[in-house]
Amino acid sequence: MKRSLNAICLPKGFKAQACGCGLKKNKRLDLALIFSEVPAVSCGMFTRNTFAAAPVIVSKGHLGTAQAQAIVANSGNANCYTGKQGLQVARKTARHCAKLLGIKDTLVLVASTGIIGRQVDFSKIQRALPLLSSSLQRKAGQKVSRAIMTTDTQPKEAAACFKVGKALVTIGAVAKGAGMIAPDMATMLCFITTDAAIQHAALKTALREAVENSFNLITVDGCMSTNDSVLILANGLAENKVITKQNKGYRHFKSALKKVCLALAKMIVEDAEGATKFITIVVSGAKHNAEAKKAALAIANSNLFKTAVYGGGTNWGRIIAAIGASGITVKSKVTLSCSSFKKRHVMVKVDLACGAGKAVVYTSDLTPEYVKINAEYN
Amino acid sequence: MKRSLNAICLPKGFKAQACGCGLKKNKRLDLALIFSEVPAVSCGMFTRNTFAAAPVIVSKGHLGTAQAQAIVANSGNANCYTGKQGLQVARKTARHCAKLLGIKDTLVLVASTGIIGRQVDFSKIQRALPLLSSSLQRKAGQKVSRAIMTTDTQPKEAAACFKVGKALVTIGAVAKGAGMIAPDMATMLCFITTDAAIQHAALKTALREAVENSFNLITVDGCMSTNDSVLILANGLAENKVITKQNKGYRHFKSALKKVCLALAKMIVEDAEGATKFITIVVSGAKHNAEAKKAALAIANSNLFKTAVYGGGTNWGRIIAAIGASGITVKSKVTLSCSSFKKRHVMVKVDLACGAGKAVVYTSDLTPEYVKINAEYN
Numbered sequence: 001m002k003r004s005l006n007a008i009c010l011p012k013g014f015k016a017q018a019c020g021c022g023l024k025k026n027k028r029l030d031l032a033l034i035f036s037e038v039p040a041v042s043c044g045m046f047t048r049n050t051f052a053a054a055p056v057i058v059s060k061g062h063l064g065t066a067q068a069q070a071i072v073a074n075s076g077n078a079n080c081y082t083g084k085q086g087l088q089v090a091r092k093t094a095r096h097c098a099k100l101l102g103i104k105d106t107l108v109l110v111a112s113t114g115i116i117g118r119q120v121d122f123s124k125i126q127r128a129l130p131l132l133s134s135s136l137q138r139k140a141g142q143k144v145s146r147a148i149m150t151t152d153t154q155p156k157e158a159a160a161c162f163k164v165g166k167a168l169v170t171i172g173a174v175a176k177g178a179g180m181i182a183p184d185m186a187t188m189l190c191f192i193t194t195d196a197a198i199q200h201a202a203l204k205t206a207l208r209e210a211v212e213n214s215f216n217l218i219t220v221d222g223c224m225s226t227n228d229s230v231l232i233l234a235n236g237l238a239e240n241k242v243i244t245k246q247n248k249g250y251r252h253f254k255s256a257l258k259k260v261c262l263a264l265a266k267m268i269v270e271d272a273e274g275a276t277k278f279i280t281i282v283v284s285g286a287k288h289n290a291e292a293k294k295a296a297l298a299i300a301n302s303n304l305f306k307t308a309v310y311g312g313g314t315n316w317g318r319i320i321a322a323i324g325a326s327g328i329t330v331k332s333k334v335t336l337s338c339s340s341f342k343k344r345h346v347m348v349k350v351d352l353a354c355g356a357g358k359a360v361v362y363t364s365d366l367t368p369e370y371v372k373i374n375a376e377y378n
Numbered sequence: 379m380k381r382s383l384n385a386i387c388l389p390k391g392f393k394a395q396a397c398g399c400g401l402k403k404n405k406r407l408d409l410a411l412i413f414s415e416v417p418a419v420s421c422g423m424f425t426r427n428t429f430a431a432a433p434v435i436v437s438k439g440h441l442g443t444a445q446a447q448a449i450v451a452n453s454g455n456a457n458c459y460t461g462k463q464g465l466q467v468a469r470k471t472a473r474h475c476a477k478l479l480g481i482k483d484t485l486v487l488v489a490s491t492g493i494i495g496r497q498v499d500f501s502k503i504q505r506a507l508p509l510l511s512s513s514l515q516r517k518a519g520q521k522v523s524r525a526i527m528t529t530d531t532q533p534k535e536a537a538a539c540f541k542v543g544k545a546l547v548t549i550g551a552v553a554k555g556a557g558m559i560a561p562d563m564a565t566m567l568c569f570i571t572t573d574a575a576i577q578h579a580a581l582k583t584a585l586r587e588a589v590e591n592s593f594n595l596i597t598v599d600g601c602m603s604t605n606d607s608v609l610i611l612a613n614g615l616a617e618n619k620v621i622t623k624q625n626k627g628y629r630h631f632k633s634a635l636k637k638v639c640l641a642l643a644k645m646i647v648e649d650a651e652g653a654t655k656f657i658t659i660v661v662s663g664a665k666h667n668a669e670a671k672k673a674a675l676a677i678a679n680s681n682l683f684k685t686a687v688y689g690g691g692t693n694w695g696r697i698i699a700a701i702g703a704s705g706i707t708v709k710s711k712v713t714l715s716c717s718s719f720k721k722r723h724v725m726v727k728v729d730l731a732c733g734a735g736k737a738v739v740y741t742s743d744l745t746p747e748y749v750k751i752n753a754e755y756n
Contacts, residue, residue: 051702080698116695179682224699310749313754317458317459324429325428367749368749
């Protein structure tokens, strides 16, 4: 799959726009709007952090209707731990945007990313929304991918298409994320657009499975964010036979959605803060899949393993220590095979020989640059 | 409490010696022997890592007799994940040493620290033991503290004394540890000597409580080691009235032991790999103590919090994110007070206002130097 530009505008009926409203310094892009010409079947997945950000709370509420038509996202301020005032900003953002677009408030989803614990200056968003909503276009997909970046060094886009009968169905997506990345979920925003006609129940299950097999397999620093949101809008304009969990289109849809999400998840790891290496950890032979994932994440989140990979000396004892500390079922010996830690892509394979459980997890090395980036991010 | 030199030889009847046997490069001190003139009541606490090192397994076995008279410890090689051969080395070390000292094998405890997964060259230990055991002296306490160091930059010693009736009881201890530090336990070795006369059951409970309130309150990198061992020898030469859980001496003993352990635990955090700051995290108002500790450790182990402290910008949003990710009971607001992250000693106080649970945890900042040290340690 190639990194498709303008991804979220590839499905029929989607437009977008982005601008710099002043939440970030130096007029950098920080506000994005995604719009579907018609109301779309919609659902989302969100952080499990107790202190979920205001837009997470508002979007969850709006998704009660199972429909959405627009997403407004800002970077530069997380609008998290901002109390009632923060909730009001998130609600006002949705309301103001809905009015400008001539749709119901609940059809607008909101998302934020940035510093935690600071109030958002709503006037900046308010001032920018009219121009944003009146200049929506079919070619602003990449601009949106830039507007949601924080410490990301690269915009992240992916798309896939498949046929249901004679109808061509397209899925496009943008994501941001580089630090504060851990399952569940990675610290990130991901917005997915598709022109598929699909039942809400099928969309929900497909999204959950795709996230489970992509964003929930990556970790950068084991830190769970307060703002993680994956939102999907399916507007039906591909005019395919409506996808249900029972028909053939569902399998194609799930497969394409998973591919898009996995591609973005890997881009997040590739772009991990300060990282110099991409690490794949494959654990097999665990008692069951959950134990395999636990072991893989224990290795992936071990600072000592991650610094060893950065150093390039294949200090595999730290893999053993991490597995042993994870509390999973093991025998006295495990089979371990690692590529050289000197490579750009490091592969670690662990066979626990206890059962049929398997898992793959993706992570990055821990570098002095990661420390510097996060020491200076204020 | 001041950092007492020669601490482990301060209690009556203890001698020690250390040398460089060649496990470390450049003839640096790497082998230590601690000896009590008479058999001592003894117990220990060990890592919970599934891949516990060979000396951990052997010492646990020997402590089945509730007695010990000597400790042999090497640095430079962890003798962990070394299979049967590693176990044999640990057993041979104890046996050889016992023979030279003219005592039973089971009275010798063993401990190791260093790289995981490499076989120990026993011949080096074998060659060094005769001179070591024949040159035991009352003034080698500090030498022992140096011989067990790995990435430590400072030797760590502490001592305390108190009276039981007219008898003066002394406790002395050495510890090593700087990285791979997490509860349970911190990655470390700690050897404690005392001339107290004390029942085994009382010693065991006092040690467990002291470790719980010292080494289990510190974290450097959240990585659990394979070699953690805390060993205590109580030889009774103070000739105090035997301490039991019921008499007054017990309270004094527990208090002194806890002081010694906490002093060493704090020295470990002070000496944490690459650290520039000492952080105290106090959580109160949790549902119960266990939740308070969980929250405190979640903050202490957050790479994002630790890099923020390194950076000096008081990015307290990361404290909120860490608490929220920990899964403990919270309300929508917590009371947070932090000293400036620019200070050498950073204090974070969190009041959850949910109950009476309290905990204090000590940790360090995450720095580029930590990454470098662990990237280069091979």
